C-alpha cells in the first residue's frame with residue numbers, strides 16, 4: 001500500500017502561480033465584453049495560430065450568434081455549427097451573442113430573476129477544434145458578475161482558463177447581479193454563486209451551507225481533488241415542507257461545476273440534514289464514469305454520503321447504518337432480473353434504485369476488505385486520497401473497470417475488480433448480509449440493531465470516525481509537495 005501525498009496545487013496561491021507560469025504556452029485568447037441592456041456578449045477571439053474554422057458545440061448555438069466577422073471586418077461563412085473564412089484562415093474572430101434570447105432557451109432560467117442569466121458556453125462559445133487551452137477575460141458593467149466553472153486565473157474572477165474536460169453535460173456561466181463567494185475548504189477553496197429567484201429571496205445562509213458541506217467532505221481527504229470547484233445555487237422555490245434540494249448534479253464541462261436546485265422557502269436547518277450536497281461533492285472524489293457504468297460512480301456516492309454525514313455529526317451512527325440498510329433493500333427489490341450493468345445501460349427509470357445502490361454494496365465490501373487485509377491501515381478513504389493525487393481532476397471520461405483497476409493498483413491489492421467480476425453482469429443484487437454480519441449489525445423488523453461485540457463496534461466506529469489519523473496528517477505532507485508534481 002503506497003500513498004504519496006502530492007497534488008498539482010497545494011494552496012490556491014500556488015495554483016495561480018502554476019497558471020501564470022504556464023501562460024507562455026500557446027493559448028487562444030478571448031475577450032468577452034458583457035453589455036447589460038439589451039443583454040449580450042461581444043466576443044473577440046485571438047487565436048494562437050491561424051485556424052481554418054471555429055465551431056459551437058450545441059445545435060442551438062447558431063440561434064444566438066450575430067455578425068460573425070474576422071478582425072478585418074470580413075464576414076465569415078456559416079455551415080451548421082461551423083464558421084469558415086473565404087481563404088480558410090482565421091486569426092481573429094468577432095461576434096455577438098444574444099444573451100436575452102439564450103436566457104429564454106435554457107430552462108435553468110425559468111425560476112430566476114430577470115437580473116440573472118444562466119448561459120451554457122456550449123451554446124455561445126465558438127472555438128477552434130485544436131484542443132488548445134483558451135484564456136477568457138470578462139469586461140463587465142459595475143456590480144455585474146460572471147461566474148464560470150473554468151479555472152480561475154486571478155482573484156477578480158474575471159480571467160479564466162478553459163481546458164479539455166469530459167463534457168458530460170452543458171455547464172452554465174451565471175451572468176448578472178447576484179451574490180458570489182469564495183470560501184476556503186481543506187487544501188483549496190470553493191467558488192459559490194447564489195442566484196436570485198423570481199419570487200421571494202434566497203437566504204445568504206445557503207452559501208454557508210454549500211461551503212460547510214464541501215468543507216465536511218474535504219475534511220476526510222485533506223481536500224477535494226479539484227482545488228477550486230464551482231457551485232451554482234439555483235433557487236426553484238417550493239413549499240416550506242417540500243424537499244430543500246429537489247435536484248443536484250455535477251457537470252464536468254470546462255471545469256467541475258456542482259448545480260444545486262434549491263427550495264429557498266425551506267428552513268436552513270433542513271438543508272444541513274439533507275444528503276444531496278454530500279452526495280454531489282462525493283462525486284468530485286472520482287472521475288466522470290461513462291453512463292453504462294454509472295452504477296459504480298453512483299454507488300460510491302451513495303455509500304459515502306451516509307458515511308460522511310455521520311462523520312460530520314449530521315447523522316447518528318444508527319441513522320447512517322439504517323439509511324444504508326434501507327437503500328440496499330430498495331436496490332434489492334429493484335428489477336431483480338437485471339444485472340447492475342444491464343440496469344445502468346438500459347436507463348429505465350424503474351431500475352434507478354438498482355443503479356444507485358448496487359455500487360454502494362460494492363463500496364462497503366471494498367472498504368471492509370481493505371481494512372481487514374491491512375489491519376486497519378488502509379480503507380476506501382486512503383485509496384480515494386491516492387486516486388485524487390494521481391489522477392484527478394481528470395480531463396476525460398473513464399470506464400467503470402478502468403476506475404476499479406486503478407483503485408486496485410493504488411491499493412496494491414486486487415479488491416475492487418474481483419467484486420466487479422462477481423456482481424456487474426449477475427442478475428439480482430450484491431449480497432450485503434455478510435457485510436452487515438462483519439459489522440455486527442442485525443436487522444429486526446426493519447430496524448438495524450448494532451451488536452455489542454467490541455471488535456465489530458470498533459470497526460463500525462473506525463468507518464464513521466470523523467477523520468482517521470493517517471488522513472489527518474495529509475495536510476502536513478501536502479505542504480511539502482511540489483506544486484507541479486504531475
Ligand SMILES: [Zn+2]
Nearest residue numbers: 279283298301
Ligand atoms: Zn449521483
